[in-house]
Amino acid sequence: MERVRARDAAAFETLYDEYHRLVYGLALRVLADPGAAEDVTQAVFLKIWDNPALFRGGNFGGWIARVTRNRALDVVRSRAVRVQEDVPESLPVDESLEETVIANLDGARVRDALERLPREQREAIELGFFGGATQEDIARETGTPLGTVKTRIRMGLRKLRNVLEGVVTV
Amino acid sequence: MSAHEELLDNVAAYALGALPPSDAAGVERHLRTCAECRREYESLRPAVTAVAYSAEACETAESGAAVASPLLKSRIMRKVRAEAAPRRLAPPAWPAYLAAAACLALATVTGLQNLSLNDRLNRERAQTTQQVKELADLAAPDSKRMPFHHGEVVMHGPRLYIAMHDMPMPPRGKVYQAWTLAKGAKRVAPSMTFMPKASGTTLVALPEAATTLAAVAISVEPEGGSLQPTSKPIALVAL
Numbered sequence: 001m002e003r004v005r006a007r008d009a010a011a012f013e014t015l016y017d018e019y020h021r022l023v024y025g026l027a028l029r030v031l032a033d034p035g036a037a038e039d040v041t042q043a044v045f046l047k048i049w050d051n052p053a054l055f056r057g058g059n060f061g062g063w064i065a066r067v068t069r070n071r072a073l074d075v076v077r078s079r080a081v082r083v084q085e086d087v088p089e090s091l092p093v094d095e096s097l098e099e100t101v102i103a104n105l106d107g108a109r110v111r112d113a114l115e116r117l118p119r120e121q122r123e124a125i126e127l128g129f130f131g132g133a134t135q136e137d138i139a140r141e142t143g144t145p146l147g148t149v150k151t152r153i154r155m156g157l158r159k160l161r162n163v164l165e166g167v168v169t170v
Numbered sequence: 171m172s173a174h175e176e177l178l179d180n181v182a183a184y185a186l187g188a189l190p191p192s193d194a195a196g197v198e199r200h201l202r203t204c205a206e207c208r209r210e211y212e213s214l215r216p217a218v219t220a221v222a223y224s225a226e227a228c229e230t231a232e233s234g235a236a237v238a239s240p241l242l243k244s245r246i247m248r249k250v251r252a253e254a255a256p257r258r259l260a261p262p263a264w265p266a267y268l269a270a271a272a273c274l275a276l277a278t279v280t281g282l283q284n285l286s287l288n289d290r291l292n293r294e295r296a297q298t299t300q301q302v303k304e305l306a307d308l309a310a311p312d313s314k315r316m317p318f319h320h321g322e323v324v325m326h327g328p329r330l331y332i333a334m335h336d337m338p339m340p341p342r343g344k345v346y347q348a349w350t351l352a353k354g355a356k357r358v359a360p361s362m363t364f365m366p367k368a369s370g371t372t373l374v375a376l377p378e379a380a381t382t383l384a385a386v387a388i389s390v391e392p393e394g395g396s397l398q399p400t401s402k403p404i405a406l407v408a409l
Contacts, residue, residue: 007253007254007255008255009247009251009254012247012254016243016246016247020238020242020243021226021238022223022226024242025227026222026226028227029225038242042245042246045246046246046249046250049246049250059219061219061223062216062218062219065222065223066222069222107223107225107226110220110221110224110226111224113220113224114221114224125186126221128183128186129188129222130225132187134189135180135183135188150179150180150182150183153186153188154181154214157182157185157186157214157217158214160217160221161214161216161217164216164220
């Protein structure tokens, strides 16, 4: 990222090659529209090129995934790519080796780990993350008490983390 | 349930991005001051990142995930390259043979003292013009250079040169010979024969038009040259 900040096109191309599958795949999963997913991918990468200071450190894969998800959900809600000046970001957290390891897993291995979760936990997580549904939306849509939805999300994420740690240490 | 317990209960949904904005703002404020909730958040966030990676597009057909069009990368990189900082290019290396070729112009001129003044001037002009043209071709930034062990083949427009340095003398009774392979041809055709200069630097301008050729080769042949190669090529360069 240092070289991207210095306007190095070759460094940016390396960044694109490394992360475009994550960005495009995630946008496609949220939008279910290849053309719109490409628009989001282009918007995300060009936003990084135009303002690399938006990334303030930590795990880059996790950060660009959150940026992409938010941008794609924004498109779902407005059905138009809206270029925002501020990129939504969660609280900055300390860089953890564990997150790096998990983020370095490829999509196929993570999909396998998700498959191992109980169906209702996986469903709650996927509705929340890819569908942009709030936990209240999920409770309403699935006819499940809100407290149960909260538990499913928390337990599902914990199990996913444990399964992935198992994958990493095998 | 205390306020803390209620907020802790929402940390997982916050990490997943499944809280309405007003609730998310409350959890975010709380996370800045509550170590326990912060630990819960930091322990769950890697799993959320993993959920994102589960959607990563993959090249294999079995995954069912498509990849973005290569044209997307072209579009993005076109804009990026247009705005990129200019690259600091190292000054182009001045090949040894090129410096030698420049010196050759002087050496040739000083060897003409036995001719009449007019002859000397005319030959000097013709040779200098030719050498300036060759130097311009060799030094042109858009010339195409294809290296081989003892030098390189240089192509500039239709003109083609073999530039060699540290080229050993061939065995007694032998010469070097260039061969050209025309596009679509199956056999090479004989071209010029030549000997290295004492310095080991040799510049040969081939008479063939580079644009009609697919490859150039060099072999060691008997004096006078051959109609077909009689030895294994010491260089073979595809154009």
